[in-house]
Amino acid sequence: MTRSRFTLLALIVASALFTTACETVSTTQSGAVGIDRKQIMSPLVSSQQLEQQAALTYTNLVGQEAKQGDLNPDPAQTARVRRIADRLIPQTTVFRPDASKWNWQVNVFRSPEVNAWCMPGGKIAIYTGILDKLKLTDDEIAAVMGHEIAHALREHAREQASEQSLAQLGLLGASLAGAGQNIVNAGGQLYQLGIGLPHSRRQETEADRMGVELAARAGYDPRAAIAVWQKMIRLGGNRPPEFLSTHPNPESRMQDLQQYAEKVMPLYLQAKKR
């Protein structure tokens, strides 16, 4: 089959899938913080696809870091970060029971960047830049990690990829040649995995709220989230896309965190008793 015919066929298949199978889903249960926004997912982007791609990308990144001598540079630091992750991860089942079957991985990357992320399927990286420059306490590490884990639980990367592929398929009628190119682009953008692009404001808000609940349930002070963002604002300078960039008004974010941290305080106090 010639390439253009293949493109045309792919286009027809994709548009058929697109019109019949575009679905509205709830990726998570709402939890105490009450996250119940329905998400529109494109049939072109499956959870399984993204998880497989994330696993591959993560393995490659970890390999690269190891080669450069930048993987888990301080064993005590790695142990500390993993101890916190080990308390947070079991709490994820409150939002989605299937997360207990994810192949969670947690590593520290040596990098001056103030960054942390969790790829689809539970592949976590915390950079030494955020640990050192913000001098994070355990509660604050839990806040950052809880926020990142929430992005993965909510499948925000899949949602972003869906939005992109839907927007591009929307141009479908324009011209076959052009639309063919759009499909290719949509495919190419599936794998940004939520770590290269800034999340939307509403995704950030969800991750903030779900993050404080995960931290509280794991026995970490949920109010630490506020301290983290205050430290980050004080640090200023180059903010990576994951942090603050989609929040033109840090004040309202802080207020939201305050409100939701208070809401989950009983969960924190309960967890501390155990």
Ligand SMILES: [Zn+2]
């Ligand atoms: Zn975020």
